[in-house]
Amino acid sequence: MDCRQCGDDLTAYLDGEIPDSVAEQIRRHLEECRSCHAEYQELRDSASFVELHAGEIEPAPEIWNNLRARIAEMPVPAESFGYFHFLVMNRWAAAAVTLAAMVVLAVGLLGYMQHQQSERELESYMNEYIEMRTIMERLHSLQMMEAHGDPSIIEAIGSSQMENPFASIRPVSFDNPFRTEEK
Amino acid sequence: MRFGSLRLRRRILSRAFFAFMLPLTLLYLPAQDLDLKKTKSVAESQHEIVIILLGKKEFVRAQEEANKIFQMKWPQSQEPVLLKELLWFSDKFLDSGQPELAVRLLETNLSTFKDNGSKAAIWKEKGYLLKRMGQDDKALDCFREAQRLEKIKLRP
Numbered sequence: 419m420d421c422r423q424c425g426d427d428l429t430a431y432l433d434g435e436i437p438d439s440v441a442e443q444i445r446r447h448l449e450e451c452r453s454c455h456a457e458y459q460e461l462r463d464s465a466s467f468v469e470l471h472a473g474e475i476e477p478a479p480e481i482w483n484n485l486r487a488r489i490a491e492m493p494v495p496a497e498s499f500g501y502f503h504f505l506v507m508n509r510w511a512a513a514a515v516t517l518a519a520m521v522v523l524a525v526g527l528l529g530y531m532q533h534q535q536s537e538r539e540l541e542s543y544m545n546e547y548i549e550m551r552t553i554m555e556r557l558h559s560l561q562m563m564e565a566h567g568d569p570s571i572i573e574a575i576g577s578s579q580m581e582n583p584f585a586s587i588r589p590v591s592f593d594n595p596f597r598t599e600e601k
Numbered sequence: 602m603r604f605g606s607l608r609l610r611r612r613i614l615s616r617a618f619f620a621f622m623l624p625l626t627l628l629y630l631p632a633q634d635l636d637l638k639k640t641k642s643v644a645e646s647q648h649e650i651v652i653i654l655l656g657k658k659e660f661v662r663a664q665e666e667a668n669k670i671f672q673m674k675w676p677q678s679q680e681p682v683l684l685k686e687l688l689w690f691s692d693k694f695l696d697s698g699q700p701e702l703a704v705r706l707l708e709t710n711l712s713t714f715k716d717n718g719s720k721a722a723i724w725k726e727k728g729y730l731l732k733r734m735g736q737d738d739k740a741l742d743c744f745r746e747a748q749r750l751e752k753i754k755l756r757p
Binding site: 547 | 644649
C-alpha cells in the first residue's frame with residue numbers, strides 16, 4: 419500500500435468502516451511510514467477532542483438574537499399554489515369555481531344516470547323482441563314437424579281445429595300475399 | 602253584404618273545384634288500380650319463384666329474386682303487405698340456416714319503406730338476426746335505431 423491509498427482510507431480506518439484485510443494493510447503501512455503515522459495521530463487527536471467536548475459548546479445568546487433578527491429581515495417568499503393562486507386571493511372566485519364544479523358534477527351525474535336508464539330500457543326492449551321471436555321460431559319448428567308428419571305433434575294437436583284467439587303475431591303459415599285470383 | 606259575397610265566392614270556387622277534380626279522380630283511380638293489379642300479379646310470380654329457389658336451396662338467387670319484389674313500384678298503401686313479405690322471407694332464410702342472407706335482404710330493402718313503424722320492425726328483425734349470429738354489439742345498435750324510430754312514430 420502506498421501513501422496516497424493510505425491517506426484516502428485513513429478516516430474510514432479511524433472510524434472502523436473498512437474490511438479487515440485493508441485495515442491490516444493500513445496498520446502495517448502506518449508502522450513503516452512516519453508521515454502517514456503523523457497524519458493518523460493528528461486525525462485521532464482531533465476526533466478525540468471533538469468526542470470529549472461535544473455537547474459542551476453552547477452558542478452565545480447574542481448569536482441567537484442576531485440570527486432571529488436576520489431571519490425576520492429576510493423577504494417572505496410568496497406561497498405558490500400554481501394555477502389556483504387566484505383562488506387563495508379571492509374568496510368569491512373560489513366560491514364561483516366550487517359552484518361551477520358542483521354544477522358540472524351534477525350535470526355529469528344526471529347524464530350518466532339517464533344514459534344508464536336508457537341502456538336498461540333498450541335491453542328490456544331487445545329482450546322482449548328476442549323472447550317473442552324465440553317463441554315464434556319454436557312454433558315454426560313444431561309446424562315443420564307437423565308438416566313432416568311427426569306423430570307426437572299430430573296427436574298433440576288432435577282433432578281440435580279451433581282458430582287461435584291470440585293470432586296477432588306473424589302467421590306461421592303464409593300464403594302468397596300478392597295472390598290476385600282465388601285458389 | 603260583404604260577408605254574403607265572400608260565402609258565395611267560396612261556394613262557386615268549391616263547386617268549380619269538384620267539377621274539375623271529380624272527373625280527373627275518376628279517370629285516375631281505375632288507372633292506378635290497374636297498375637297495382639299488374640304489380641301484384643308480377644309480385645305473386647316472384648314470390649313463387651323465391652319459394653321454389655328456397656326449396657332448391659339456391660339461397661343467393663332466392664335473395665336476388667326476393668329483392669325484385671321490393672324494387673317494384675308500390676303505392677304507400679301496400680307497405681304493410683310488403684313488410685309482412687319481407688319479414689317472412691327473412692324468417693325463411695333464417696330457417697334455412699342463412700342468417701347472413703336474411704340480414705342482406707333486410708338491408709337492401711330497408712329504403713323501400715317510408716313508415717317509421719315498418720322501418721323499426723325491420724331494424725328489430727335485423728338486430729335479432731345479428732344477435733343469433735353472435736354479433737351482440739351490432740344487434741344492440743339495431744335495436745337502438747328501432748327504438749328511436751318507434752319513439753318518433755309515437756311522438757304527436
